[in-house]
Structures are given as structure tokens and as C-alpha cells.
Amino acid sequence: MSDFLSMGGYASSVWPSVALTFGIIAWNIVAARRSFAAARAEARRRLAVEGSP
């Protein structure tokens, strides 16, 4: 296990790379969902204010 974690001396390259990439993936999932939810909330608000078209 510690062999695996040490990555043959390249732990400081491999693990931050993996962590960063998966951090970016996680953030993009959150951001995409937020962007969609915000657009839907905005459309709902508009509908509530203006009534159905």
C-alpha cells in the first residue's frame, strides 16, 4: 500500500494531478447543474410575476 502511495518517488506529481483533475470534474458537475437550476428558477420567477403567456 505504501508502495502504491509513494508512486515510485513520483507521489508529488501523480497525486496532485489526479486530485486536481477530479476536483475540476467535480466542480464542473456542480457548476453545470447550478447553471441549469438558476435558468429554471429564473424562468419560474418570470412566470410568477408575469403570469402565463
Place this chain on the structure above:
Amino acid sequence: MDWTWFHRFGSPPHLYGLAGRLTPWFAWPSAFLIAAGLYGGLVLAPADYQQGDGFRVIYVHAPSAWLSLMAYTWMAVAAAIGLVWRMKAAHAAAASCAPLGAWFTVAALCTGMLWGKPMWGTYWVWDPRLTSELVLLFLYLGYMGLRSAIEDPQRADRASAVLAIVGVINVPIVRYSVEWWNSIHQAPSVMKFGKPSISWPMLTPLLIMFVGFTLLFVALLLVRLRGEILRRERHARWVAEVVAG
């Protein structure tokens, strides 16, 4: 030739519904493939005879770099379709590509730097490949900045589309920079004509990652696209029906 399918496909309500139905079909296989590819790359693949375990950065670096270029290409194609056929949904797709592409460009640049430190002895060199990838990031940022600077959505669509199309020249520059110029960056070992110059136990997890990342990108694009369509169509009757339900 009958083009009605093209317009039906591009009609916002149709695309909105289709994107919603398709998203899980891309999201779940991508999660499975990325998990499998990561396990294969970090655990099963043998260490490289020159780079030891340091080469394993490739399993996150190369798929990120691939997405950074694919996203730009799709963005430029969508922008061109939007410009030529005045298709609103195509502009929405182009706008949805930009933040995704920018983030994966950041991932490609940063993982490359983390790999470069032990292998090249430095995080950064002004090498053709690295520099053109950095230019790619600036193109994305310029595209998004231009969009947010123009208030009128239609003008923003047209102006940003021109920028996206002009900037696409950078895509082959990034791709072929290591062949056209003397670059410190490694030559491609997978995406090239002929046989890959990397052994199958190393290559298989990498190919799985490429497919997984591509499906992930499509899933994220579909979610963003639905939001973009809603924002553009907020006056339409179908939007009221969709969000009220």
C-alpha cells in the same frame, strides 16, 4: 433535399427535451469508465521503463488535453452553424462548450506542469506545445469575456461566434506543434497514424479514460445547453409549460 429534420432538431423545445433524456445515458457510463480507467492506469498498468510511475500522470493529463481541443472544435463548429443558418440552439451549444473547455485546458496545463517538474526539471518552458495550449485558454477566456460584455444576446452570439471561428486555427497548431517545431513535449503515442507506440497494458486504461472523459463532456454539455436554451427562450410559451410542470 428535405431539410425539415435539421430545423426540427434545432428547435429549442425539441432539443431541450432530448438533452434532458440523453444526459443520464452519457453521465453514468462516463462515471463507470473513468473509475475503471483510473484503476487500470494507477494500479494495473506497469511502470514505464524510463519514467517509472511518473508517467501515470498521463491518465489524467492526456484526456484533459483531448477535451480542451475537442471542446474548442465543437464550439467553433456550433458557432459556425449558428452564424450561417441563424440557429439559436447552435449558439447556445457553442456558449455551453466554453466554460467546460476552459476548465479542461486548466487541467491539462496544471497536470502537465506537475509532470514536467520531475521530468524536465521545471514547471514551465515557453515551448510551442505549452504556449499554444496557454493561448487556447486565453481564447476561451476571451470568448466568455466577449459574450458577457455584450448585453444584447443576439449580438453577443454573432460577435463571439466570429472569435470562436477565427480562433479555431489554434487547434491544429496545438495538435501538431510537437511535429512542426522542435518541442520539448513528447510526440503523440496514441493519437497518430499507424500503430500506437505504447504497449497495450498501458494503452487500454488510457483509451478507457479518453472515452470516459468524452462522455462526461457530452453529459455536462447537455446540462449546460438546457440552461442556455431556457435563458434564450424565456418569452416562449413552451418554457412556461415546462417550468410550471
